[in-house]
Amino acid sequence: xxxxxxxxxxxxxxxxxxxxxxxxxERGGSEPHGYxxxxxxxxxxxxxxxxxxxxxxxxxxxxxxxxxxxxxSSTHLNLSTLxxxxxxxxxxxxxxxxxxxxxxxxxxxxxxYVDGGVTVQRFLSAGLIQNLTITRVPVLIGEGIPLFGxxxxxxxxxxxxxxxxxxxxxxxxxxxxxxx
Amino acid sequence: xxxxxxxxxxxxxxxxxxxxxxxxxERGGSEPHGYxxxxxxxxxxxxxxxxxxxxxxxxxxxxxxxxxxxxxSSTHLNLSTLxxxxxxxxxxxxxxxxxxxxxxxxxxxxxxYVDGGVTVQRFLSAGLIQNLTITRVPVLIGEGIPLFGxxxxxxxxxxxxxxxxxxxxxxxxxxxxxxx
Numbered sequence: 277x278x279x280x281x282x283x284x285x286x287x288x289x290x291x292x293x294x295x296x297x298x299x300x301x302e303r304g305g306s307e308p309h310g311y312x313x314x315x316x317x318x319x320x321x322x323x324x325x326x327x328x329x330x331x332x333x334x335x336x337x338x339x340x341x342x343x344x345x346x347x348x349s350s351t352h353l354n355l356s357t358l359x360x361x362x363x364x365x366x367x368x369x370x371x372x373x374x375x376x377x378x379x380x381x382x383x384x385x386x387x388x389y390v391d392g393g394v395t396v397q398r399f400l401s402a403g404l405i406q407n408l409t410i411t412r413v414p415v416l417i418g419e420g421i422p423l424f425g426x427x428x429x430x431x432x433x434x435x436x437x438x439x440x441x442x443x444x445x446x447x448x449x450x451x452x453x454x455x456x
Numbered sequence: 457x458x459x460x461x462x463x464x465x466x467x468x469x470x471x472x473x474x475x476x477x478x479x480x481x482e483r484g485g486s487e488p489h490g491y492x493x494x495x496x497x498x499x500x501x502x503x504x505x506x507x508x509x510x511x512x513x514x515x516x517x518x519x520x521x522x523x524x525x526x527x528x529s530s531t532h533l534n535l536s537t538l539x540x541x542x543x544x545x546x547x548x549x550x551x552x553x554x555x556x557x558x559x560x561x562x563x564x565x566x567x568x569y570v571d572g573g574v575t576v577q578r579f580l581s582a583g584l585i586q587n588l589t590i591t592r593v594p595v596l597i598g599e600g601i602p603l604f605g606x607x608x609x610x611x612x613x614x615x616x617x618x619x620x621x622x623x624x625x626x627x628x629x630x631x632x633x634x635x636x
Contacts, residue, residue, distance in 0.1 A: 287590070287604075287613060287628075287630065288469070288603075288604035289468065289469045289604070300610065303612065400596070401598075410467070412628070414612070414613035414614065414615050414630060415610055415611065415612050415613055416580070416604060416607060416610065416611040416613065416632075417607070417610050418581075418604070418605070418606045418607030418608075418609075418610070418611075419606050419607075423468075424467075424468035424469070424596060424598070425598070426598045426599050427596060427597070427598030427599075428598075429598075430480065430595055430596065430597050430598070431595065431596040431598075432483065432594070432595055433467060433594035433595055433596065433624065434594065434624065435594050435620065435624035435625075435626060438618060438620045438626050440615065440618045440628075444613065444614065444615035445615075446615065446618050446626075446628050448467075448592070448620075448626050450467070450594060452596075
């Protein structure tokens, strides 16, 4: 099993403004930049509660089709009562990232898409992300919710590919060399 | 006159470790990545005191040839007594970035290379940088001295070019659209 992050940031590394706003990402326009190809390779989405609630604010349509969606939250979410949320593919989990990954691997997950600010930082810090694709939108916003946080140790990256798009998006894909 | 930043960072956006260490940049190896071509276009280096002292720790050789070097410090530096520092091309200035730029423009500077963590942040924040070249070294270090800081307003960027190198360096060049 592997776990991937696929995320857009400002050039100064923010995934959202402090209030959660994503307006600055629109500077990239709506040009396709590989999300469809990426999500097609994923069978399970692991998403933090806040980002899940943000996604819900745009639902319907439900964006994840029939893929399994695991919402991470330490407080109980009444998922079955949420309008527009498929009951049979969405579940809640809580616990340390290593436990989440072990449970998902045991239940047949092959490729996780890990999403959400806190969640990405926790999984990176735990050495549980193998693939990182960052799409940088050509703007500096000065403050916001950062993609990256503290780490127990350096994480070495292998550069896989970098693409750039006419609207100024620069997308770099890395393999993460997690320490044993 | 224009002012440029040309800087290396970790993928998580740090220009140095908290203690000033740059060891992680070595992951990029010594492959040329355009610094010589960049510095050849510059006539004046504007550098913060801390970064200047770091540069001095590798002097001799003096790295800036006969180019004018302006060290920014609000406390007096006894530059003439520093071994290896050319007396006729190095001077100290202090004051807000707008004053520094005005003084340098008035004295004939055409293209400034603005360097040093605090200095780059102050000049960016003041809307005084026109060209930004970031070379990202394939490593996450988790904490350190960040390239970017807070801004009074978003700064929109025009993507000029992105290059990547066999050792995994990814270099993006942007023009900064400073608000009027």
